[in-house]
Amino acid sequence: MLGVELPPPPPPVANFVTHVREGDMLYLSGQGPREADGKLWTGKVGDNVDVGLAYQHARLVGINLLAVMKEALGDLSRVKRVVKVLGMVNAVPDFENHPQVINGCSDLFIEVFGEAGHHARSAVGFGSLPGNITVEIEAIVALRN
Template identity: 80%
Template sequence: MDPKNDSPVAVSPYERLQALGINLPPAPPPIANFVTHVREGNILYLSGQGPREPDGHLYAGKVGGDVDIDSAYDHARLTGINLLAVMHDALGDLGKVKRIVKILGMVNAVPDFAEHPRVINGCSDLMMDVFGAAGSHARSAVGFGSLPGNITVEIEAIVALHE
């Protein structure tokens, strides 16, 4: 609270990232014939990102097989950081984000895996941590038999922007 007027003090997404110990990496380049984002009016559509480290290392494997849920959660969080990097690259300022509207989380899982929501919470929790209530979103978390490069997760997002 601001003691001068009893209203909450606004905290920027960058201050929240700093408090979380996160430095945004450069936005990952597309791996095929597409762009990382498309802005249409006040909506930003983000192409799917994966669990890519800044050095280019990608986490691969089958969740529920050779990759455990906790590791896959961390991979989804890393993927969320990459989505934030694309947002920053597209907008120049994460303060332009009005709300995270929708997230589609895809999990490269063994056929009998059933904990997809727990995995994609890695990204969802990050969006809430960075944007507060504006990070609350609609979401789908689904399993796939494979993903490009055998990555563990791929996540895309739709973001509403301030006018």
Template identity: 75%
Template sequence: MSSVLPTRLDTATPYQRLEALGIVLPPAPPPVANFVTHVFEDRLLFLSGQGPREASGHLHTGKVGDGVTAEEAYGHARLTGINLMQVMQEALGDLGRVRRIVKLLGMVNAVPHFADHPQVINGCSDLFIAVFGEAGRHARSAVGFGSLPGGITVEIEAIVAID
């Protein structure tokens, strides 16, 4: 399920890697409640949770393990990673300022017996490694929830070290 970039892109910028992956960053989704999309603290950027919102505004909803497969949810986590990168872009002005993805918290809206939360959140993790290279490797938690806002399938938040 992960993307592997050709060796010649090992020194590529995040934008060159996004282009190689065929990804165009959409406008960042607005907050859905009383919070901001990001906060700076020293050389850290804290990103509020994002969900699997398409550029059209469509949200992927449902329970993983009951109507939503782990493979579909992997794609939703990847889409959520794209949305997180757009928030990074708007906050930083340049994805080249990302020194390292420090930590992700991935939440999966799943049935109680579902156990593949890490594989779902790999959709975001694999994307960040593909776009940021070694700087995209991060610490992470992947957990299941009984529900998420609006019934979305996944929500992911991030902590990013910046230059």
């Protein structure tokens, strides 16, 4: 898949599951920028993490979301379309480029799914995220019958 090898899906870090399927919809819990070896990228965007690096972290989160989709569905061809993405950026108070950061995930979804990867989205800033991760992203996906 575009030269991207999907890692095993990251396990939940608290009392929740990575996804819930309800009918023809798949709801994906928030994922962070976790490397396949378990390393988490941390820091504050706009302080010790710049937009370019945070974009790469958001792309990594997208890869982790794809890994959860594949585990849940067995095959990414079951994805009819990405419906909604919520991107959260661990940013300093005056940071204004949240959309450019979350584009890392959005661009990946469009690369993977083409037109079906285009989605509704929110990209917002937070004063903190779990474990001081740089970004967290969740998604809602429509499935083929």
